[in-house]
Amino acid sequence: ASHVHKKLTGLVAATFTPLTTEGEINPSVIGPYIDYLIDKQGVRNVFVNGTTGEGISLSVDERKRLAAEWCEKGKGKLEQVIVHVGCMCLRESQDLARHAAEVGADGIAVVSPSVFKPSDTGVLREFLKEVAAAAPDLPFYYYHIPALTGVNFLARDVLEGIEECIPSFRGLKFSGSDLMDFGQCVQYCPPHWSLLYGMDEQLLAALAMGANGAVGSTFNYLGNKVNGLLSAFEKGDLNQARTLQFQVQEVLSFAVKLGFDVAVNKKLMSEVSGLALGPPRLPLRPCPQKRATSIAQKLQQVL
Amino acid sequence: ASHVHKKLTGLVAATFTPLTTEGEINPSVIGPYIDYLIDKQGVRNVFVNGTTGEGISLSVDERKRLAAEWCEKGKGKLEQVIVHVGCMCLRESQDLARHAAEVGADGIAVVSPSVFKPSDTGVLREFLKEVAAAAPDLPFYYYHIPALTGVNFLARDVLEGIEECIPSFRGLKFSGSDLMDFGQCVQYCPPHWSLLYGMDEQLLAALAMGANGAVGSTFNYLGNKVNGLLSAFEKGDLNQARTLQFQVQEVLSFAVKLGFDVAVNKKLMSEVSGLALGPPRLPLRPCPQKRATSIAQKLQQVL
């Protein structure tokens, strides 16, 4: 991971967290995982300990060990390792932010707390600022995912004046379907920020609105396909971009019909990659083998 | 209005319903309204008695008189008059569908009933089929607006096998933000169907996914602007399309901050067009003059 901060663009894989069959974290898989992402999927940025990584189901200590491993093993291989340090507890987020800086992360990201919800964007910015201040040299990203958090502020309103408040602010992961809000963020953001879209199934729409890249779980196994989508879009070949987007949609629609959560997604990745990612942690229920196999077959058809 | 059914494309204005200051319908405004749409906004298709037209707040008799007037005054001027005939009561929808055929509408559209909600897509298709059968020669459009109806089926699932069930089926108005669902509809639909997007604030995203046109209230006063967006998109000038979309977003974001519902929208249209559209009907509260003036000023800045 580089220490010259460059703008985060292109695809960022939201990584799964490898667990042993006993449910302990299994950092030994991370090295091979990085090689897989680079060699097989053409993906060189990762978003660690986020939703896909079951970050919220991990203890603070586990999150630190995972972040350290991703940074160490990614050195010289990955372009950027972004560590998600969002917690319900501010003190723990600060602790994780400091640690991310120590282990050489390229940036940190924070989601809004969601059990107690901030009552307005001002108090949310205060929360984010307190976390960012614990790692002031690391690029800071806000992770906007209202369907998960129930925090329904417009992202654009959260961004208002945010760089004065958080000097290290560098962009957001926007995992929402309100593209007026997203468009307003695009219009507002200065060139050194990154606007990364987080709903892989409709990435093309966000590119049309001006997204700089994307953070998502499907790039773990559909990275090449979506890199093709990005290239087609950049070349102005909208028909080709649409064809590729529809292929992604075909897989995901199929998965959604069968039942698709982080547990199923993780099992699918194990099937496709051969990496031993292990089971999810409770309260997620392990994915039935049959379901993962069906989705993997659908994926192979489309690739 | 023509009787050779041609595919509905481009912009369709969802029209407001003119009322007198006493709250009675005021069909005399419809003639000038049509001229305004054509001459000032470059819009030649209308969607009558829908959400924007407060259709659900009108009696069956009022809806008939309005539909008749739009068809009569639009003859030789408008390209297509689509009459929305959705009601909570199937019998009344059938009555309105028959009437639309009699007065020469170019198509009918139906939203899902939403007090009693269909329990699955099959029973929704049955409902739609019973309405369509009352006007079998008219192109039939399904109006998908889950945030209003609370009927959260995927539009794609509603479309499954729908033309075998409803031979006159010709497309849908998709007023939702789930663009995977929208993309799956695009992929499924045969060339003689129209996929019209209904969230004007993010039309560009839907065009990228393959929309054929759009139905919306803002085309009443932003028709020229959005026609420019469509042209830029067709020419492959995505930057220009995005610039125009952001202008539309700027107006609508501003309006939403002040409070923006059908009553405000209607008053805004009166301000901008000079047409005497009158107040909304209860349970909508009339828009304060000041709010309409502010939004109209914002609109002028952008135009």
Place this chain on the structure above:
Amino acid sequence: ASHVHKKLTGLVAATFTPLTTEGEINPSVIGPYIDYLIDKQGVRNVFVNGTTGEGISLSVDERKRLAAEWCEKGKGKLEQVIVHVGCMCLRESQDLARHAAEVGADGIAVVSPSVFKPSDTGVLREFLKEVAAAAPDLPFYYYHIPALTGVNFLARDVLEGIEECIPSFRGLKFSGSDLMDFGQCVQYCPPHWSLLYGMDEQLLAALAMGANGAVGSTFNYLGNKVNGLLSAFEKGDLNQARTLQFQVQEVLSFAVKLGFDVAVNKKLMSEVSGLALGPPRLPLRPCPQKRATSIAQKLQQVL
């Protein structure tokens, strides 16, 4: 039905609407239905054309014919016939209110419109007032059912100053689970109002808070049981009241597990009473025979 307005108390059956197998209204069943309610269930008040009666799925003309029949056949038998005249369209509600007065109803009730939702309690009261004014001599009841309408004002706030605004106001049907709001209504209401609770499965809780009676669909077939509950409660025998309430809950929990909507409820009533209520109207799907039979058996066990 008497023309001296007396306070509405005790049980009020929310009646089903009899349809023929072809789906036309079937008023001939109403006479025997009244006899059944009185003779077999000990229920002498009815709430006609409400949710249970699929009022919103009926045309204005059908609602009038049904209201007329209930009033005519109920004369000298029923104590009170309350006609629900709520519509999405104010004009139609007014029309129905005038008609209810003509045919001798003992009161009218109105639910909030729910497609366009009133933006505050003031505009909701204005809507209610306009309807009430069309039948100024009839006791007027507000029908509060936020889970159905999505109109989430506190009922207590709707009641604020309502009798100055609507001189004929006489109470409300409260179909909600917010018992602080209900309690505040009890505290606020003068003795000549009726506070009728509408969630049969937890009526005992509302009685403890001070309810005057209840409007519900289950009194069609559980009237005797719930009359027993009312008597036990009035005698101060809370243990017995609780035992009866748990029996009602046992039936309804069982029904909910199998799937329980107005269509199932209607079929259950046909099974239990022998009355030919016919199918529901679209968009409701007819209840599978097996489900109705299972629930009816459960009901027999409990009785």
Place this chain on the structure above:
Amino acid sequence: ASHVHKKLTGLVAATFTPLTTEGEINPSVIGPYIDYLIDKQGVRNVFVNGTTGEGISLSVDERKRLAAEWCEKGKGKLEQVIVHVGCMCLRESQDLARHAAEVGADGIAVVSPSVFKPSDTGVLREFLKEVAAAAPDLPFYYYHIPALTGVNFLARDVLEGIEECIPSFRGLKFSGSDLMDFGQCVQYCPPHWSLLYGMDEQLLAALAMGANGAVGSTFNYLGNKVNGLLSAFEKGDLNQARTLQFQVQEVLSFAVKLGFDVAVNKKLMSEVSGLALGPPRLPLRPCPQKRATSIAQKLQQVL
């Protein structure tokens, strides 16, 4: 705190967490807090580190220090100290459960994780079981609060067969308004379980259904009043119980109109008790003084 497990009944105060003005936990307030509860409010049971205590906003270490202090200072004074050990992370919940046993808690309680939500009641019971197994000798309570967690299973379904799965299971805190579900829990539960209701504003309704007691934040300052309510109810004086319940409602309705969250509640308690509870932790915003004063005045009027 006693080590002979006796059934938990009556009032349980959900305690606030004292913080210094710098936002650090301030255990020195806990001793005086206990004396206040006993001497001024007649409350001898506490529920520590729950929603009211901002448990989710505290680090694991902070939660341990607080639990230890409540147990130590409560020894010989409080009847029962229940420690809430629910976390998003199973491992951390287990750690807290073990610690609660070590410091002599009288029971532990666990809420469902709510970022990742259990997909069915079976996997929720598995999660609860894993936590309970870390402190097998402590009475275990399930904390049901669907409006906060978004986990909408019926509590009754969660209880199904739970004691076979969790031998230490002893009851639940039911913070919901579905009193059919609550009633079904009452019917199902054996005599050695406690059914504690958690919505103070409608406790009387739950008592009518058969509640054994209550856990709530308002007992911190309305304990005497609600002890009066319990006594009146037990004596069969429903009128008196209702009068007292309405007084509680009057205070809470007033507070809700002004804005009432845990931060406001905490400040109110500081005002009323004189204890230095300090500010809330982010993301909660400190309560404006004026609001706390207004609510405290209302409270004095009612007392």
